[in-house]
Amino acid sequence: MSLIFAKPGSKVRLLTVRAGRELKARLAALGLMPGVQMEVLSSGQCGPFVVAINRSRVVLGRGMAQKIEVE
């Protein structure tokens, strides 16, 4: 499913990112890689998402969250 449907507090695994090469590599530098475990801290309710990957917190806009497949 898309990250946009993930509930706050849920733990998900990143499958793929549907984005251009450059954006994908930029996300990888932030630790957003296929296979990585993350926890949804806030699903924003029409605001941006906050996810926890290990010890970093990353903000993802809703448009971005839509492009991220998780399970």
Added chain:
Amino acid sequence: MTKKTKITVALTGNPNSGKTSIFNGLTGARQHVGNYPGVTVEKKEGVFKHCGTEINVVDLPGTYSLTAFSIEEVVARNFIIEEKPDVVVDIIDASNLERNLYLAVQLMELGVPLVLVFNMSDVANAMGLEFDIKTLSERIGVPIIPTVGHKGRGLEELKETIISVAQSKFKQKIAEIHYGREIDKEIAEIEDLIKNNDDLVEKYNTRWMSTKLLENDKIVLEKVNSDEIISAIKKAANNIETIFGDHPEIIIADHRYGFISGVCQETVKSTAEARHTMSDKIDSVVTNRLLGIPIFLLLMYLVFYLTFTLGESPMGWIEGGFAWLGDFVAGLWPGGSESVLKSLLVDGIIGGVGGVIIFLPNILLLFLAIAILEDSGYMARVAFIMDRLMHKIGLHGKSFIPMLIGFGCSIPAIMATRTLESQRDRLTTMMVIPLMSCGARLPIYALIIPAFFPQAWHAPMLWIIYLIGIILAIVSAKILRSTLFRGESTPFVMELPPYRLPTTRGVLIHMWERGFLYLKKAGTIILGISIIMWAMTSYPKIPDAKLAGLGPEDAQKAEISYSIAGRIGHALEPIIRPIGFDWKIGTALIGSFAAKEVFVAQMGIVHSVGEADEESDSLREKLAMNYSPLIAFCIMLFCLVSAPCMATIAVTKRESGSWKWALFQLAGLTALAYLVTLVVYQTGQFFI
């Protein structure tokens, strides 16, 4: 082995890894800020001496990787590759080790003399992380120094290590990273081709270069001029995509993380699971959907309240000092005598520059507050909170960070738009940044507000002015985004750094830098313009015949009206009358185009030149006698919105790449200022 007496060290690291605290710790106050050639990214340098060796430290911009996505990354990478510093020190936030090691691994690939600093090791230990630094260091072949940057712990050891690495006392055996059999094979093949190409071999590490080529790095690709190599890269990339089903750079990144988690598993012990931290708890309140914006507005109000209340007494002292100085200098001439020099010193310089320096305490307090908000990590939250609103206008939260920097000064703010990926977002943000009221405009408000409004209204008034700026910026951005800069909004990704207690030293250094710039500006640009404005307000002198029969007050009026400034002001009057301004304000507005503070200086000059009595009232008293609170408010409004200063226009031109946008900004904001002030003044008159 030759012993070097001069060493260059490059400091690199992820944003928010505490790089600045290490830099401050190493170099103390011996810093200087410049620019990298060709680009406007700030280049911070500092020097320290250790055991007879002079060490020059260059603080590179914070980056997450060595790929060339943003200008900061390009600058950092180019410095390391082209300038070949003797040692590269990578500052790592030990509490977020794996992500931070990603950059370290890329530096290892590059094969530069490397030292890793595990900064904030105290935070990491408190989180229940224990590092076997010796084993980790052996596994990767790079020395590791644990530090606590803001307490200065570990810095001596770091200095020792930097020198011994630079003197190559121990030969570095940096571990090689492997990306799996298939990719390693492709890299080796490309490397063979590169090795035959003499131009490339000389300058770059060939394995690193091959890896970058496979990663589709645009800047490295530009350096390759051989079709043979280019087609080999394409073939290799296609091979990898068919095998793995993803682009080579993703597979390579995956192997880097694999390498990192491999070494960490052996050497890092975690006694506690990664739990929700204190930062998360603070965030659940501060970035709350309902509370977020009110908290932001409240904090802003607090900043202005403190700027006024704490600034009042020191301002009084400085004002008293200048008043005394003015009387003292005037007293050097016999009473009632006319002297050009006396007028220049008392009216032009003390009245002009002095009037600007009076507001130094406010400026220091404002920058102190901004530094605290920035260092604590709150600014990133503001971007997050504002994202929902910004999204509605077609930008995203990240655009709000350059806008916040605009509270300090529009110039660094416009430069900061470089972090925005889309050109449309960048231009939109750049155009509206001057609406965020900058530090140079603060003296105008600080002069006017206490002159016209009761004590209880001081802070709210200032807050309202800043809010009007933000609202106008957002509205203008919306208009621009739906007309000139139409298009889809770009994806928003940003790291949320953990909250940190700002250090006294770090905050004071920030504040001092800005305060010093303000004084320097007062002593150079504003001094120069004040002298010009004084001359324009004093000359040409009116013939005595025309003064015959006039009282002292009327004579002063006639004198100023006869001067160049007076004539220009009078010529402007028909245009500015409808917004409530007289010709005196008109002259000050022209001066403020050079630098906003000049408005205050010129108001001082125009109200003191040719004054009859020596015992003068303060400028605020004079203003209160001459104008109504409505006009006062309109002055602030006009200064807030109107034409950005010359320096801002120059930066907009450079950053947008054309005069077109700079002039558009100038004309657009001036028109907007006129319109808004006209509406407020004309409606206001009905009520007052």
